[in-house]
Every structure is written in C-alpha cells, then in structure tokens.
Amino acid sequence: MPIATARAATDRPERYLKQLVSHLGHKVTAELAGDGRATLTFDDGTCVLTPAGDEIELIATAAAPDTLTRVQDVVTRHLERFGAQEELRVQWTAPVDGGDLSIIDPAVSAYVLTHCTPPGEILHELTVRTREATGRAAAMQISHDEGAFLSMLVKLTGARHAIEVGVFTGYSALCIARALPSDGRLLACDTSEEWTSIARPFWERAGVADRIDLKIGPATETLRALPAEPAFDIAFIDADKASYPTYYEEILQRLRPGGLIVLDNVFLAGRSLDPAYQEERHLAMRRLNDFIAADDRVDAVMLTVRDGVTLARKR
Numbered sequence: 001m002p003i004a005t006a007r008a009a010t011d012r013p014e015r016y017l018k019q020l021v022s023h024l025g026h027k028v029t030a031e032l033a034g035d036g037r038a039t040l041t042f043d044d045g046t047c048v049l050t051p052a053g054d055e056i057e058l059i060a061t062a063a064a065p066d067t068l069t070r071v072q073d074v075v076t077r078h079l080e081r082f083g084a085q086e087e088l089r090v091q092w093t094a095p096v097d098g099g100d101l102s103i104i105d106p107a108v109s110a111y112v113l114t115h116c117t118p119p120g121e122i123l124h125e126l127t128v129r130t131r132e133a134t135g136r137a138a139a140m141q142i143s144h145d146e147g148a149f150l151s152m153l154v155k156l157t158g159a160r161h162a163i164e165v166g167v168f169t170g171y172s173a174l175c176i177a178r179a180l181p182s183d184g185r186l187l188a189c190d191t192s193e194e195w196t197s198i199a200r201p202f203w204e205r206a207g208v209a210d211r212i213d214l215k216i217g218p219a220t221e222t223l224r225a226l227p228a229e230p231a232f233d234i235a236f237i238d239a240d241k242a243s244y245p246t247y248y249e250e251i252l253q254r255l256r257p258g259g260l261i262v263l264d265n266v267f268l269a270g271r272s273l274d275p276a277y278q279e280e281r282h283l284a285m286r287r288l289n290d291f292i293a294a295d296d297r298v299d300a301v302m303l304t305v306r307d308g309v310t311l312a313r314k315r
C-alpha cells in the first residue's frame with residue numbers, strides 16, 4: 001500500500017478542512033471528527049487530514065501508486081484553491097510502500113534496546129551463533145528488548161507452566177525459562193531439528209535445560225495431543241502466521257483463568273493494516289486481530305512492541 005504524507009502551513013486549518021468535507025462530501029465519503037480531523041474515502045484510496053496548530057498534516061494511502069497520485073491531486077487541488085488568497089501550498093513527501101511500514105522509528109528502537117536490562121553473555125552469544133549458523137533466517141529471532149519483555153511477563157504473572165510455539169534457535173525459550181521458578185516447565189514446540197539443536201547448549205549453559213521440554217513436530221498436532229485442561233499460565237506464539245488462529249484457540253482452552261497468551265508479529269510489518277495484502281497469513285492475522293479484540297473470553301491489549309505484540313489475558 002503506497003503511502004504519502006504532506007504538510008500545508010496555514011492559519012486556518014479547521015476552516016479549510018470543514019470546507020473540504022462539505023465540498024467533496026457530494027462525490028466521496030467525507031467525514032469530520034470532533035477533533036477537526038477530516039477523512040476522505042475514495043473508491044481506491046483515503047486521505048486523512050489533521051489540523052495541527054498552524055498546519056494541516058495529510059496522510060494519503062491507496063491500493064496502487066497511480067491511484068495514490070489521483071488522491072493526492074484531488075486533495076491538493078481543492079486545498080490550494082480554498083487557500084489561494086494566503087498562497088497555501090501542500091508539500092508531499094515521496095510515496096513509501098506501506099507494506100514495509102516502519103512502525104517504530106529506528107532511533108527509538110535503538111534507544112529502547114539500550115534501556116532494558118542487558119541480555120547478558122549467553123543470550124548475546126546465542127544471537128551471534130544464530131547469525132553465523134542461519135544467515136538471513138536470523139531475522140526471525142526476537143530482539144533483546146522483546147526478550148526482556150517476555151521475561152518480565154513471566155515474572156509478573158508468577159507463571160510456572162509455560163508453552164511456546166516457534167522456538168527457532170531458542171532465544172525466546174531461554175528468556176521464558178530463566179524467568180520461571182526452578183520447578184517451572186516450558187513446553188517448547190517447533191518443527192525444525194536443525195534450528196532447535198543450536199539452542200540446547202545455550203539452555204544448558206544458562207542452567208535451564210531441565211525446565212524445557214522440546215517437542216519437534218507441527219505445533220497444531222502437539223497442542224491437540226495435550227489434555228484439554230487449563231494447565232498453562234503463559235504462552236508465547238511466534239511461528240507460522242497462518243496457523244495463529246488455531247494456536248490461539250488450542251492454547252486458550254488449555255490456559256488457566258488469569259493466564260496470558262502473548263502473540264508476536266501481529267502487525268506483519270504493516271501488512272496486517274493493509275487490505276492490499278491478501279495472502280493466507282495476512283488474512284489470518286487480520287481476522288485474528290479483529291477476533292481477539294472482540295473476544296469476550298479475554299482482556300486484550302495490542303502493543304507497539306517491535307512488530308506488534310498482543311497480550312490476551314483469559315478471564
């Protein structure tokens with residue numbers, strides 16, 4: 001989904017947005033919110049215009065670059081005509097591909113990384129080893145701040161029984177396991193012998209290998225083979241995205257009341273927000289995000305941690 005942003009300096013942002021909504025309201029869906037924000041919905045694109053002090057901030061999105069240009073043209077032409085007397089100008093940035101939407105500014109990410117409890121030597125070495133052994137796949141590993149977040153959640157919930165779907169080389173498993181009490185257990189599910197074999201020596205060095213039961217096989221089968229009893233206190237889902245709805249359902253029925261499901265990558269790098277993406281994993285994640293928000297079995301919060309993390313606490 002191409003996105004372009006713009007600013008237009010003016011003394012009268014509210015007045016122009018009102019005028020724009022009333023003028024274009026005959027041709028497109030045009031809405032004015034209580035805070036003065038105008039949303040114009042065209043057949044194949046939208047433009048949101050926000051009054052911000054002595055400026056109007058504009059965000060235009062469309063299904064394709066040529067339709068984005070049409071949206072930009074219509075809005076620019078009208079605004080500049082309304083503001084002709086004060087020589088109002090709409091200054092657009094070059095469009096970016098919303099599919100790779102950078103949710104968090106890289107400077108903020110870097111700052112966050114250095115302002116969480118440091119990962120320590122073993123996790124650091126696991127990161128290095130993962131990069132050496134798996135190349136580009138290493139990008140699947142969760143980041144240090146997300147690992148610290150997971151450990152924090154395990155401690156805050158007082159969890160003893162944890163489950164993870166998507167182990168890779170064992171970084172998140174280690175973060176969960178070392179936050180459990182010494183008699184705690186983590187059932188760690190993955191399909192890859194190769195990747196998970198990298199994890200074991202690091203779990204041993206950290207003294208948590210005896211807390212982790214690694215189960216190799218499709219996680220749906222592993223989960224369905226478990227008794228349908230509320231045995232788990234916390235779950236982390238970070239595997240194949242199309243199966244997230246199944247993992248969510250299978251885990252929820254095995255979670256104790258007050259237990260927590262943590263779902264990673266709920267933004268899919270912006271693709272969850274963007275109807276132009278229609279692959280199975282996009283549809284599954286989009287539907288699941290909507291479903292969880294309305295699911296009265298849980299209290300849910302979606303967080304802008306990395307690629308999006310949802311916490312669903314069973315009622």
Ligand SMILES: C[S@@+](CC[C@H](N)C(=O)[O-])C[C@H]1O[C@@H](n2cnc3c(N)ncnc32)[C@H](O)[C@@H]1O
Pocket residue numbers: 140141142165166167168169170171172173189190191192195217218219220238239240243
């Ligand atoms: C994003 S990685 C997990 C990263 C891991 N949480 C970490 O901290 O490094 C996804 C993992 O899901 C596993 N996976 C993919 N499909 C699976 C399935 N059907 N059942 C179980 N695991 C699966 C992959 O083998 C891969 O290791």
